[in-house]
Amino acid sequence: MATERTFSILKPDATARNLTGAVNAVIEAAGLRIVAQRRIRMSDAQAKKFYEIHAERPFYGELVGFMTSGPVVVQVLEGENAVARYREVMGATNPAQAAEGTIRKQFAQSVGENTVHGSDSPENAALEIAQFFDDKDIVG
Ligand code: CMP
Numbered sequence: 001m002a003t004e005r006t007f008s009i010l011k012p013d014a015t016a017r018n019l020t021g022a023v024n025a026v027i028e029a030a031g032l033r034i035v036a037q038r039r040i041r042m043s044d045a046q047a048k049k050f051y052e053i054h055a056e057r058p059f060y061g062e063l064v065g066f067m068t069s070g071p072v073v074v075q076v077l078e079g080e081n082a083v084a085r086y087r088e089v090m091g092a093t094n095p096a097q098a099a100e101g102t103i104r105k106q107f108a109q110s111v112g113e114n115t116v117h118g119s120d121s122p123e124n125a126a127l128e129i130a131q132f133f134d135d136k137d138i139v140g
Helices: 012-016 020-029 044-050 060-067 082-090 103-107 122-132
Strands: 003-010 033-040 072-080 116-118
Touching: 003 020, 003 082, 003 122, 012 020, 012 072, 020 033, 020 072, 020 082, 020 103, 044 060, 044 122, 072 082, 082 103, 082 116, 082 122
Parallel strands: none
Antiparallel strands: 003 072, 003 116, 033 072
16 A cells, blocks of 8 residues: 545634644544644635535535634645545544544534545545645645
8 A cells, every 4th residue: 555645624613622633633643644734714715616526515505604614724644545544534424423433423513514524535635635735835
């Protein structure tokens, strides 16, 4: 397995509850290295672009509204098989279905306010990373 990068967002429900450090502790304990990290306020245009793939879904407006409702922390994570590994660590999208010990089981409040986002494929990871980071800002 090769070293890989994935894109992560700690969502507004995480920053609102001061969970940045607690979530990062789970990420690091899982063997993923945080090689870039920035706290930002996502603009409406950024959130719409980021979630473009969900534009036709009934929850799109709510999702964009939530992601712009407070600060988020955007991150690049690096490690063996990082995309799949982070999805394992996050747990199911719906916290009610998330496995014990996962970030969403521990911290998420609902399917919308679910604490973290992680890329679903290496291809999307590269696109998502490029939306928020320059190569020079990623220090592996
Ligand atoms: P994320 O991994 O960021 O990618 C898409 C997001 O859409 C997902 O996490 C959920 O937070 C959100 N989502 C999925 N289903 C619903 C839903 N039924 N209502 C609100 N948000 C949803």
